[in-house]
Amino acid sequence: MQVGIIGGTGPAGRGFAARVANAGHEVLLGSRDAERAHAVAAELVGGRGWPVTGCANDAAADADFVVAATPWDALIATAKPLAGSLEGKIVLSMANALVKEGREMIAVYPARGSMAAQLQAALPGSRVVAALHHLPAAQMEDLDSGLEADVLVCGDDAAARLESCALIDSIAGLRALEVGSLAQAGPIEAFTAVCITLNIRHKAHSTLRLAGI
Amino acid sequence: MQVGIIGGTGPAGRGFAARVANAGHEVLLGSRDAERAHAVAAELVGGRGWPVTGCANDAAADADFVVAATPWDALIATAKPLAGSLEGKIVLSMANALVKEGREMIAVYPARGSMAAQLQAALPGSRVVAALHHLPAAQMEDLDSGLEADVLVCGDDAAARLESCALIDSIAGLRALEVGSLAQAGPIEAFTAVCITLNIRHKAHSTLRLAGI
Numbered sequence: 357m358q359v360g361i362i363g364g365t366g367p368a369g370r371g372f373a374a375r376v377a378n379a380g381h382e383v384l385l386g387s388r389d390a391e392r393a394h395a396v397a398a399e400l401v402g403g404r405g406w407p408v409t410g411c412a413n414d415a416a417a418d419a420d421f422v423v424a425a426t427p428w429d430a431l432i433a434t435a436k437p438l439a440g441s442l443e444g445k446i447v448l449s450m451a452n453a454l455v456k457e458g459r460e461m462i463a464v465y466p467a468r469g470s471m472a473a474q475l476q477a478a479l480p481g482s483r484v485v486a487a488l489h490h491l492p493a494a495q496m497e498d499l500d501s502g503l504e505a506d507v508l509v510c511g512d513d514a515a516a517r518l519e520s521c522a523l524i525d526s527i528a529g530l531r532a533l534e535v536g537s538l539a540q541a542g543p544i545e546a547f548t549a550v551c552i553t554l555n556i557r558h559k560a561h562s563t564l565r566l567a568g569i
Numbered sequence: 570m571q572v573g574i575i576g577g578t579g580p581a582g583r584g585f586a587a588r589v590a591n592a593g594h595e596v597l598l599g600s601r602d603a604e605r606a607h608a609v610a611a612e613l614v615g616g617r618g619w620p621v622t623g624c625a626n627d628a629a630a631d632a633d634f635v636v637a638a639t640p641w642d643a644l645i646a647t648a649k650p651l652a653g654s655l656e657g658k659i660v661l662s663m664a665n666a667l668v669k670e671g672r673e674m675i676a677v678y679p680a681r682g683s684m685a686a687q688l689q690a691a692l693p694g695s696r697v698v699a700a701l702h703h704l705p706a707a708q709m710e711d712l713d714s715g716l717e718a719d720v721l722v723c724g725d726d727a728a729a730r731l732e733s734c735a736l737i738d739s740i741a742g743l744r745a746l747e748v749g750s751l752a753q754a755g756p757i758e759a760f761t762a763v764c765i766t767l768n769i770r771h772k773a774h775s776t777l778r779l780a781g782i
Contacts, residue, residue, distance in 0.1 A: 460749045463756045465678065492781075504780065508763060536673045536766045543676045543759035550721060550756050551779075553749045558782045565778040566764075567717065568705075569771045 360384040360419025363426030365396040371496025377406035386416025417441035423448045443481040446516045450488045452548040460553045463546035470541035485511035485520045486541035492561040503529040505563035510540040573597040573632025576639030578609040584709025588740045590619035599629025630654035636661045656694040659729045663701045665761040673766045676759035683754035698724035698733045699754035705774040716742040718776035723753040
């Protein structure tokens, strides 16, 4: 599959790009700065021969399957101008609205309940899915980290959820768990504040597992 | 330790009562209906000789350590009249504000961000801690269920968090993880919607684990 990553040069985008390329998918690693995207793509690939191409965000939006990995407060401003290219496509949002307060991350609640719902409202012709929120970015990028994590997947389009789960399940170390509608994105995104705060307090790189499923 | 459970006759309260009694603690199992509390306590204990006593909620509020296990929409109305007895004490809130929508549970957000924050505002002299939200009630009550779950603990009083963690760690199958301030209660409570919706979709009794800590 061809996967475009909007805002792919940050930690979340890089980590996902490495795993998805390693799984054999073609990656269009987008950035608002195409030069920077080229440099990050080259650094990520190293000598591994992965099909990762750095490009501008609008070129990444031309991919079959698009992941939005920008900082949360740049998500809507970045995605909205790309609405034409994203029409009819799955757009997977990794965004979490969080602010730092001392040694804690605090969840903030977008007016529509989640960043994914904000994105769905900005891209009414796209099929927004929310997933990949709780993954430790450094462990994603390091393919030898032994990462084993469950990935919660939600969205209002059932086929888009299933396609997203299939892509995630093709990635080593990840297990996709379909949750339900986009209404679940609010709690899923906000829970990232808890995961990161736990990591700060316990000096850990925790991963979320749902036992018994 | 003497543990009082306000609203202890519902599934969450019963499950917690069984585990905490089995760990050797004395339980005052409260209900607005003391007769019902007596009956549930007798049924829970069976022939096991646990020190579980059914009582009215105001008697449960006299315990050293108090857990609030009422339905979420009865929490404030039940706890506020007990403010005098609860003054200076730890009050551990298990409440999650959730509504059912078809095959999903939907998180709803109390005006102060969480039910625990609503409780703290109603009991300004108490030390409110939020924990025990994600546990499957039936598996809690069945001591042979093989339950192994992580319990996220938050609150604004550090000593109250630590005491709560010690109580939880004394219970077989549970590991307490201190998260941070009461601001974390919103995401922790809301995430229960995700856990229950997963269980409905996957016909499972999932438990939350944080690997890597």
